[in-house]
Amino acid sequence: MGIIEKAVNWGRIKSPWILHFNTGACNACDIEILAALTPRYDLERFGVQLKGTPRHADVLICSGPVTGQVACRLKRVYEQMPEPKFVVVVGTCACSGGVFDGCYNVKSGIDAVIPVSAYIPGCPASPMAIIDGVAKLLGSLEAKEAKQ
Amino acid sequence: MAHLALSLFYILVFPGLLFLSVFGLAAEYVDRKLYARMQNRMGPPWFQPLADLLKLFGKEDVVPEESNPQIFRLMPVIALTAAVSAFFYIPLWDKNALFAFNGDLIVVLYLLTIPTLTFFLGGWYSTSLYAKIGSVRSVTQLFAYEIPLFMSILSTALLANTWSLSEMTAFYGKNPVYIPVNIVSFFIALIALLGKLEKVPFDIPEAETEIVAGTFTEYSGRLLGFFRLAIDIEAVVGASLLAAVYLPFGLSLPPAFGFLFYVVKVLFMIGLLALLRSVFARLRIDQMVNFCWRYLAPVAFLQLLVTLAVKGVFLR
Numbered sequence: 301m302g303i304i305e306k307a308v309n310w311g312r313i314k315s316p317w318i319l320h321f322n323t324g325a326c327n328a329c330d331i332e333i334l335a336a337l338t339p340r341y342d343l344e345r346f347g348v349q350l351k352g353t354p355r356h357a358d359v360l361i362c363s364g365p366v367t368g369q370v371a372c373r374l375k376r377v378y379e380q381m382p383e384p385k386f387v388v389v390v391g392t393c394a395c396s397g398g399v400f401d402g403c404y405n406v407k408s409g410i411d412a413v414i415p416v417s418a419y420i421p422g423c424p425a426s427p428m429a430i431i432d433g434v435a436k437l438l439g440s441l442e443a444k445e446a447k448q
Numbered sequence: 449m450a451h452l453a454l455s456l457f458y459i460l461v462f463p464g465l466l467f468l469s470v471f472g473l474a475a476e477y478v479d480r481k482l483y484a485r486m487q488n489r490m491g492p493p494w495f496q497p498l499a500d501l502l503k504l505f506g507k508e509d510v511v512p513e514e515s516n517p518q519i520f521r522l523m524p525v526i527a528l529t530a531a532v533s534a535f536f537y538i539p540l541w542d543k544n545a546l547f548a549f550n551g552d553l554i555v556v557l558y559l560l561t562i563p564t565l566t567f568f569l570g571g572w573y574s575t576s577l578y579a580k581i582g583s584v585r586s587v588t589q590l591f592a593y594e595i596p597l598f599m600s601i602l603s604t605a606l607l608a609n610t611w612s613l614s615e616m617t618a619f620y621g622k623n624p625v626y627i628p629v630n631i632v633s634f635f636i637a638l639i640a641l642l643g644k645l646e647k648v649p650f651d652i653p654e655a656e657t658e659i660v661a662g663t664f665t666e667y668s669g670r671l672l673g674f675f676r677l678a679i680d681i682e683a684v685v686g687a688s689l690l691a692a693v694y695l696p697f698g699l700s701l702p703p704a705f706g707f708l709f710y711v712v713k714v715l716f717m718i719g720l721l722a723l724l725r726s727v728f729a730r731l732r733i734d735q736m737v738n739f740c741w742r743y744l745a746p747v748a749f750l751q752l753l754v755t756l757a758v759k760g761v762f763l764r
Contacts, residue, residue, distance in 0.1 A: 311502030314495065342489040344480075347496050352660040353578075355510060355668040358503070382508035382668040 312358070312384070313438050315347040319357035319381070323374050323410065324400075325364025328424035329391035333361060336427035343431065346438075354380040359434070365393040365400040366407045378414045386417040388437060390430055395419045458536075458546055465532055471711075472680030473497040475687070475718045482722040497680070504673030512666050516573040523570035524667070524674030530562035531681040538688050539617045541706035542699065548614040553605055556613065556689060557598060560644065563682050564590050567646075567653065570675075571663035582662025585733050586646065586653035592740035593643035593650070599748035600633030600640070603755040604693050607763070613689075617696040627694070629758050633751045634694040636744055638717075641686045642724055643736070645679065649728035650736055687717035 322330050337343055337350055351357050354377050366374060378387070389410045392398040397408035410416055420433035458464055476497040484491025511517050537552040539545045545552070564586055571583030605611060607626055608619035620627055643650040654662035664675060691713040701709060731739065 307502050308506030311499040311504075311506065314493075314499035315503045339487050339489040342484070342491075344484060344492050344496075345490045347492060347499055352656040353665045355666055356661060356664075356672065358507075380510070382510050384507070 309441075313441050315349075316359045316386075316434070316438065317349050317351045317357050318359045318361050318388075319351055319354055319377070320361050320363075321374065321377055323362050323364045323370045323394065324367035324406070325391060325393060329363035329394070329422075332424045332427055333363060333390055333430060336430045341427050341431060343434075346435070348434065354378075355382065357381055358385060359437075360385065360387045361390060362387065362410045363390045363394050365397045365403075366410055366413050368405045368407060371407055371413050374410070374413050386437060387414055388418045388420065388433060389416050390420045390422075390425050390433075392421050392423045395421050398423070463535065463540065463546070468532055468535055468681050468684060469677060471714075472677065472684045473501065475684050475714065476680045478715055479683070479718050479722045479725075482719055483726050486723070486726040501673050501677060504676065505670050507669035509669035509671050510666075512574055512576065514575045515666065519569055519573040520666075521671065523566040523573075524671045524678065527563040527566040527570075527678035528674050528681065530559045530566070531678050531685055534559035535681075535685050535688065537613060538685070538692050539614050539696075539699065540688060540692070541701075541703065541710040544614045548612055550615075551611045553601065553611050553613050553616070557601065560682065560686065560689070561590070561594065563678055564644065566678075567663045567675075570667070571665075574666035576666045578660040579663055579665040581659050582653045582655075582665065585659075586663055588733060589643055589646075589650060589652060589736060592737040593640040593744070596636050596740060596744040596748040597640035597644070599745070599752055600630075600636040601689075601693060603633050603748070603752045604630045606752070607755050607759055609759075609763070613692060617692050617699060620693075620696040621699050624697075626758070627696070629755060630694065630751065632754075633748060634690070636748050636751070637690055637694070638720060638724070639744060640740075641690065642721060643740075644686060645683050645721070647721060648725040649731055651730055652733045652736060655730060683718065683721070684714060687714045687721075690717055 320330070320333055335341070337348075354360070360378060360381060362374070378385070387410065389395055393400055394410050397406060400406045401408055407413065418433050418437040420429055422429050425433075460466065477492070477494055480496065481491040511520055534556050536546045537548065537556050539548075568583040568587045571579040571586070605616060607629060608616040610616055610619065642648070646653055654664060656662075659665075664672060667675060688710075691710070695713050697709070699706065
């Protein structure tokens, strides 16, 4: 791997910008995601910044089971993000559909619609668990880079 | 040939593009760290702006199908070029700027306006609704802060009786008594600079809680990276301009000390901007225009009258 590629990979690991998307959650996981972004946990230490537009984001953070109405929107938001992109799902519902799995209006977990890189279970997942999940995703990227 | 090579070195390496990029990223780090510390946070590590930039340069650029691809791709580069070229006419750690002529003050102010116009054109031609709203707001804002900024710089130029930045700093270096005369216009220029850099009380064009990311909504990857670098460099150039006009001290020191002194002056300006940014909340566009025309412009005009009076009495 060339030095330029190495530098870009380093930048990618050190500066994940996130986009938060609610795919039908009860709001509990969203509150915990926002709590993780507050000064108390200060995710900017790891270079994480919350962005408003999918064009700026590297990591899509989803919460909640995919409802029938939001599925096509979720796909569109995912497709609007520039490559390389990752998806982190927060909460049991987002991982597998949770208690809503099998409902007439719900399409199970996020991975039924778009590919997912990291699953963070919990009902709701605590801010510490979310930070741990994101750190593990970044760590796995680093390990992948070391192997190449 | 040697002259050409030296000029190219000045433009591309020091104190041109390379130095400015490094200094701009460092200034962004100082700004973000101070902002974080004032919010009782740890803040980003020192390499954060560099990591952001490298990541953006390595990402895919998405060009929207309905946008005008030439203008969409060209605007970030023009913004960067304009910000860098404004730097050469400002006296930094020497009495003379790298390139100086009578009237370079106007050229610098004009070059510092171009990035805002490129934000407008880039946002407008990306045809996203949010980008269009943001770009119209950035031009509306331009008309509000530009006049007070020009008037406050004009009052310092009037007192020094020259249109050249180098001669202005030479004048104030020789007669430091006249620096406090323009103290009010310094604060006006600082507030106007916040508007020019679209920082917090005036970040209305990219208000992320209402219009997604404003002008830059459709920009991604390398093009966004160029825009971010242009804004960082514009911050450094704006801070150097204010430092050269309002704090023209230490210009006759030996080069190494003069350079250190210059860096301290610019970081002081960046610190002031960060302080203002963390103290205030975002205004609405109508409040911003109202504030600039009702308070900032009349005060700048009064400053102009005071300067003229001082000039008439003491400097005949």
